[in-house]
Amino acid sequence: MPKVGMEPLRRRALIDATISAIGERGSLDVTMSEIAGRAGVSSALAHHYFGAKDELLLATMRHILAELTIDMRRALQSAGSPRERVSAVVAVNFSDIQFQPETIAAWLAFYVEAQKSSALRRLLRVYARRLHSNLMSGLTGILPRSEADRAAEATAAMIDGLYIRRALKDGVPDAATAIALVEDYLEIKLGGRQTQ
Amino acid sequence: MPKVGMEPLRRRALIDATISAIGERGSLDVTMSEIAGRAGVSSALAHHYFGAKDELLLATMRHILAELTIDMRRALQSAGSPRERVSAVVAVNFSDIQFQPETIAAWLAFYVEAQKSSALRRLLRVYARRLHSNLMSGLTGILPRSEADRAAEATAAMIDGLYIRRALKDGVPDAATAIALVEDYLEIKLGGRQTQ
């Protein structure tokens, strides 16, 4: 059956399988066999393409980040005013794809793993910085820089916090409620200001 | 060397060792031997007192929760007005003991593990509810109930979010900054209101 050009397909299938396996288990200790099985291949093949398990996990995280980046870019393009930019960033973080319990479980698991893996830690910092700067791209049009910075920090923290609470399946059930909470904060924080 | 009455001492030592081991590693996969070693006993003894590893982890989480409860009670007792109560709750969550990277790493790890262990999940829900109701004990004196509820939700989320960011060692370096962010939110949210 071996057809040439399988590599990219297999890599992608393995990454998808990794996401769903992690999402279902709620943690990173899924076996290579489990992942490979879901992707319809043997565990040996997973090792063949990714070397070690760490590499596969890292590649998976990169993939998730890349998708988020794409969504974010699209959302920001169709945002006009600074205020709209801020809301767009918030909305993307709570969009259907990002706010699913599975995806969130994966995020959480990666956060923990980042304590051990410096490569993963670096990746997550990239995400954190990007979220911050995306928020700033709107906020700096409304608040003076230092205040904008603090507002971005607070907003980011609130988003992360709502993610965690979602993972616990306690309180804050849906995306709409989550968005409302963040927007409420933004409204009272930015409401009075003119959009420069 | 065997002296009678060791059980409570050993249990406590093992729990302390568990916390520090988890804190250092940043995740729950520390071995029983590692924990037992830190406590100065053999792994067999850890099993003797706690049965399985799960039990030890659960007991450890219970211990952490219990300490937080004590701190919280003390802080709330010396708070007069509703507004002070809210600030007290915030302050406790960012107190030296609670806001150490080690403790936070442990929290995070337990959050992930909760996906697998229903007993742990139940415990964390208890914590979430308690935080919520502690916040409410102050907020209901300032805002109408439904608004207070939302404010408590937002505040709790922000606290959790700041915890995570601390674990990543990115942004929000110290407790003072974290408190300032939450207090800023509370101020603009509650500032205008009379304390009933």
Added chain:
DNA sequence: TTTTTTGTTGATTGACGGATCAATAAAAAA
């Protein structure tokens, strides 16, 4: 003193899982 209870460990078992490797086969290149 003898017996029982409490405390403790070294050694061992058994399972699981990451990683490796030799072997197979189709396709592409020579």
Added chain:
DNA sequence: TTTTTTATTGATCCGTCAATCAACAAAAAA
């Protein structure tokens, strides 16, 4: 056609670790 490259797997090795157990020691009870 022969050779090399690409795709793929079953079987296996090896390390780790939770859990168990038999055995020993000190104190308390009988």
